[in-house]
Amino acid sequence: MSDPSFSLDQLRIVLIGTSHPGNIGATCRAMKNMGLSDLALVAPRCEVQTSDSISRASGADALLAGAVQHTTLEAAVADATLVVGASARSRTLPWPMITPRQLGESLPAELAGRQARVALVFGREDTGLTNAELQHCHRHVHIPTDAEFSSLNLAAAVQVVAYECRLAWLAGAEHSRSDAAPFGIDWDNPPAEHADLERYFAHLERVLIAIGFHDPEKPRQLMARLRRLYLRARPDTLEVNILRGILSAIEKRTGGR
Numbered sequence: 001m002s003d004p005s006f007s008l009d010q011l012r013i014v015l016i017g018t019s020h021p022g023n024i025g026a027t028c029r030a031m032k033n034m035g036l037s038d039l040a041l042v043a044p045r046c047e048v049q050t051s052d053s054i055s056r057a058s059g060a061d062a063l064l065a066g067a068v069q070h071t072t073l074e075a076a077v078a079d080a081t082l083v084v085g086a087s088a089r090s091r092t093l094p095w096p097m098i099t100p101r102q103l104g105e106s107l108p109a110e111l112a113g114r115q116a117r118v119a120l121v122f123g124r125e126d127t128g129l130t131n132a133e134l135q136h137c138h139r140h141v142h143i144p145t146d147a148e149f150s151s152l153n154l155a156a157a158v159q160v161v162a163y164e165c166r167l168a169w170l171a172g173a174e175h176s177r178s179d180a181a182p183f184g185i186d187w188d189n190p191p192a193e194h195a196d197l198e199r200y201f202a203h204l205e206r207v208l209i210a211i212g213f214h215d216p217e218k219p220r221q222l223m224a225r226l227r228r229l230y231l232r233a234r235p236d237t238l239e240v241n242i243l244r245g246i247l248s249a250i251e252k253r254t255g256g257r
């Protein structure tokens, strides 16, 4: 095997609103099989440490015990430089969509910087991810299932996605020149973290309301479309600073904050 071009520790699995402890345990087992260890739970709707979750973890109990709980998705992915939402079906607003294989192939370039983190977000057993949660993601990953029966068990979905990540990791340096991600080793600035982008979106919305461009009473998916635009562009830290500087200059001119 050639030298791995990234570390599996740079990958985080995020489960939102899980309702069955067994699925959390089975996710821990799937992750440990694939060499992943960073698990975040956002507002689980069940107890995490139960006889069911421990038995389904079948030996991955340390991972279960080490799962970090958050109340919001924002907190769970604040430091992530790429957020990918796993979705069983397409939504009203189309979003950049990749397969687990394409996700794996993009990892060497995405994770070239040591600070880079990829968060893989999975939804509720009954209702999946909300539109708002999906709109926090740069990309959506869809496991190409039969259209008539598209939804996998939660831990099974984690298994498939984690397996492709592991294959890419095993392939090592072979893919390190992938063009699939914008931030290779030669890029001049680090990718923006999710929290920087969220601050930008909040600032942008304030300014668009202040200048009368955006009416929150008649949103017409404006913010969702702008999120999609900026998330697709993958701004780096310097670019986000420039964008925020522009907003501050507008506020200064228009007498805002």
Ligand code: SAH
Binding pocket: 085, 086, 087, 088, 089, 121, 122, 123, 124, 125, 126, 127, 128, 129, 141, 142, 143, 144, 145, 150, 151, 152, 153, 154, 157
């Ligand atoms: N009934 C839900 C699906 C829930 S399955 C719905 O219609 O959205 C629980 C989670 O597993 C999903 O939120 C998603 O993150 C993941 N998942 C299930 N099937 C998937 C698929 N085919 N591709 C990608 N993710 C999938």
